[in-house]
Amino acid sequence: MAAVLQPEADLAAPAGALPPLARRPPRFPPGTHITIEGLTKSFAGQPVYQGFELALPRAQLTSVFGPNGCGKSTLINMMAGILPHEGGQVLFDGKTVQDTRIGYVFQNYREALFPWRRALDNILYPLKFIGVSRAEGLERIEQLVQEFDVRVDLHRYPYELSGGQQQLVSIMRALVVEPEVLFMDEPFSALDYELTLLMRERLQKVLHERKVTTLLVSHDLEEAVYMADKVLLLTRRPTTIADFVDVPLPRPRDTGMLTSDAFVALKRHCLAVFQQAVRGGVPA
Amino acid sequence: MAAVLQPEADLAAPAGALPPLARRPPRFPPGTHITIEGLTKSFAGQPVYQGFELALPRAQLTSVFGPNGCGKSTLINMMAGILPHEGGQVLFDGKTVQDTRIGYVFQNYREALFPWRRALDNILYPLKFIGVSRAEGLERIEQLVQEFDVRVDLHRYPYELSGGQQQLVSIMRALVVEPEVLFMDEPFSALDYELTLLMRERLQKVLHERKVTTLLVSHDLEEAVYMADKVLLLTRRPTTIADFVDVPLPRPRDTGMLTSDAFVALKRHCLAVFQQAVRGGVPA
């Protein structure tokens, strides 16, 4: 509704209570890449988001941390344009998601792979939409394999891979397009201990270097803070922002940082906010 | 093959090299609940397990820790009797899996739920096989809801739930039968921070009290050690046991233990073994 009414409200502005010249008030700080305005969504009549507002900074990694069922997947699905919303809008530099190159690692990574394509072809698939040749694609994959020390036989079909291997393929598919915006919904949940550490370390470096605006959903607080430039803390449904915490730790980061005072303090703060937010709210 | 040949070998024992009376040599320590003998399995001609041997102690929780694709899911699927193996046998107190009440939390929990049943009916489902009435079942569920502070609307269909909520339902379904043996394949991977902590704490207590023999696959080393009585460390394919570590920490445990010296030492040992095992082996 809000989206529909917006222009009308703007036109009617001189007669209304809005300040006359404020067609797009500079509500969002400079350096903003993604703007979410008035986002509204409900399931079965029960609201998840009501007039949700958010601005995500460019080239930074934002961790999303919130209780189960608060709407994290819903949020990034709406941002990625694959879940319709009832009101509001999401803009990427003023453009819609269609004009933005995005990468997406689904929480449900198994179902998101194509079982009729081998793992390799699954990874190559999105490249056809951005006009990257197969040869170049294979090169990129080779690079990813090196970078993340991938030890999976990419000539297998997805259903022949273990859970973690499937997730790894899913991550590679999201990265291979060199996205402007990257959504990752619990991307390391099935990866083994060592690979998780490796991924965290390499990924935060790569994404920072390539200036990819990233949204990372994670239930691991340490991971969320370690990876992030900002941590978005969400409450239970109807979902609001509990806090939007800056993580001003220097990059590149390494595991040594995990024990630094600043890190521990940030973690403690986030946890406190989270726990307070979770204790409130109603069951979904 | 081995399974087929076993009786023959036994019958032929007097003539063979085997000691005459050793029909079942006491290869396994007393208190053993689950015995795995000569387990052999390969995919597409490439072996995963070759003559794998393992004995799991009764009423104890064994954590399985190993790299992606080493065959953890394969192992518990074979133990649970839903994946055929080429040789060897798995016995529960000398009985087959059919005669054992088991609970299983699938790694692929989404696909394992029945979308045509509401969450509640999904949880009630296994009770019909052990002759528990619906009323009693509802009572048990109520108890689980209390115990784990579940805030999910159990009258929804699985596909209306978030990833974590689905996983929670899946866990409840495995627990509601009060299993003798419980398999959990990365059961907390999608649960939120607080719920994970709660689950770990309550579950290890409950399982210990009820003397459930449990196999837990986890990629979180801290979790693996914290929950476990024994940690099974696996190598890459073809999979062998890198180490089978005792965790002689007192129960009930709490988060305070995580910083104890004994715990940290154990963790460090496991990590060292794991890393060495992972570095070796060939890519799958």
Add this chain to the structure above:
Amino acid sequence: QDKIKVGVFPSSSALPFYVALERGYFKEAGIEPEAVVFNAHPLTVQALVTGDVQAAANLVTLEGANINQRRPGTLSYISLNGQNAQYITEQFIVKNGSTAKTLADLKGAKILSAPGPANLGAAKAVLKAAGLEEGKDYSIQEQQMGVHVGALQAGTFDAGYTLEPVASVAIRNGAARRLEAGVISTYLLGRKEALAFAAGGALSGEFLAKQPAVAARYAAAWAKAVKDVDTDPKVRDLLPKYMNTSAEIAPTVPLAKIVMVKDLKAQDLTDFQKFVDIGVAQGVVKGAVDTKSMVKAF
């Protein structure tokens, strides 16, 4: 050579067509015919209406009357196939072992009939004339021609109102015995020797109007063939080849009396009108038709 498509129903009544074809009468007349086989009469009529075929080798006259009643001038018969007790086509047969000697003996019988309202109507009318009442004295059901022999053989029915050559096949196979033939003439037209003109060779009205000369040549070739059929027993050799008649019964199977329209006598025309009127009375033909408008003499 003028190309003409001819709708053919594959039964012995199509004999003139194949005689003219095989003996080169069409060729002599400068006509190159193409047989279009239909296993259902309504489709032949439809093809005549749409102009898919210009002629029909053996079209049921009641069908022709029907379409002419609705759409006058759709087709004209140039020859008619007459049937009666001598030129056997329609008849009652009884299953092997039956003791029936006359139609009246069919009391209590389960009877099958050749399909279609015309055949069923005729069978019922004949039985009524023989003093039997449907439902009380007998039951009747139409069946596809193909299953008649089998149904009698298996004893599913006691008797049948059927047509040649199926009747001959049944008799030859020992499945049935002929009870009475030519029943339409005897019971409905009222004279045993009357010819019931149930089918005939026809030309479409459009063809007659647009290519009268070709039509005349076609009719001439047709007349020659009709004469052969009447006089030359060797034409029967064509039956197994084209007309669903086994070689065994071909020499003996009864054939209808085929008469060119120009050779019809006054009595024949009256009988024809009466035959069609019976169809009208039974509701098989929608309304009254003057049969003179249905025939064209060449």
Add this chain to the structure above:
Amino acid sequence: MTKPFTERLRVLTPAIGVLVLVGIWSIAHTLKIADPVLLPSPGETFRELWQGLAGGTLAHDAWTTVLRTLYSFAIALSIGVPLGIVLGASDRIYRSIEFVIDFFRSTPASVVFPLFLVLFGTGEKTKIAVAAFGAALVILFNVAYGVMNARKQRLLAARVMGASPLQVMVDVTVWESLPQTFVGIRSGISLALVIVIVAEMFIGSTDGLGHRVVNAQMVFEMPTMYAAIFTAGLLGYVLNLLFIVMERRFVHWSGR
């Protein structure tokens, strides 16, 4: 804003199909693509339809056909579904009798009439038996496919919870194959109707839509014939509609 209105319009969607069909028919009639004596106008036909349904015998014929169809469908369902599940559950068994299924699926009903006449006599039974046979094959075929393509993970989940093979079938396989079963059911009911009509056309019959079509065709009553054909098609749609509604109710999860 405009939602409630569009929502209300949505109920009318199926009507679009009717309009399209009647529209094409009207145009064909007006342009005289076919001789009017062969293809009557929709108007004439609907008048005939209306009269036939209101006072005439069309209603009776249609009802007879529906009854026969429902009988044979009920038989087909009670044979096809269980058999399909059992056969589909074992690839070996299915492959071994696949020949028989494909054989008869590829044989016209009119060809097996004589055989059924021998077995069931000339009464109602033959018509119903042939239709039931044909429909059962189609249902069986679809159900078996549904079972074979069921998601393996869910079957395993049930097994691991202690379900016996039979229980796995009843509790999971049946449900997993349900979307495909509905395809089979809808194919089956249409086929039953088709075969019943064909049987009424070719195996002696004194009523039913098939009988009506044949008779009308013989005497060239085209409006009567098309009214009967239209009734048959309409019945087909209505019978399907029943299952469309049921399917929407029961198969809410498909594709999730």
Add this chain to the structure above:
Amino acid sequence: MTKPFTERLRVLTPAIGVLVLVGIWSIAHTLKIADPVLLPSPGETFRELWQGLAGGTLAHDAWTTVLRTLYSFAIALSIGVPLGIVLGASDRIYRSIEFVIDFFRSTPASVVFPLFLVLFGTGEKTKIAVAAFGAALVILFNVAYGVMNARKQRLLAARVMGASPLQVMVDVTVWESLPQTFVGIRSGISLALVIVIVAEMFIGSTDGLGHRVVNAQMVFEMPTMYAAIFTAGLLGYVLNLLFIVMERRFVHWSGR
């Protein structure tokens, strides 16, 4: 140990179906369930079959029927699959023309012959057109269902990677509906064969298996008739077999 042998035996599984069918037939014949004149023995029939195939006209008739079937099936496929995908992709559009599809699915081919004769004349075209029409409807129906029941998550994954609606269709929807499409294809090829035979029987024809069946029936040559029927069923199985083999090749992932 015994594996290679069982493996080799497995190739013979489909033969079991043949044996079952011929077995029942033999028993029925021996017990004289049907009069031997009506139902010849398998032996007689196979002798007839063999002679007909070796030197006689059966081979020619069968070949004609196969050609007609393949033509009409090819047409049906090229119409049914794309249309099914497009319609299935939009619930609204599908629901709106569902009436037409269900209408014609429920109308016997023999009833629409007159209509097609008007449109396509009396030649080969009509037979092929009717069969193509019937088969296309079935294929379309199945494909549309396959598309509607496709796993949503995979469609979304493609969309999120930047695939246009058309590309989503080609790259995902087509594949997702493939198992169901094969059901449609196999239903379609059988139906095409059935309709071609029925057309050969009722529209009239000078060759083809349908023609042969009708002729044999008229002259009461039961072995000839059953040889023709058996050939028809056999053809149906062989045509299906083609697609069974293709399906096993292409749809390795179903249910995973």
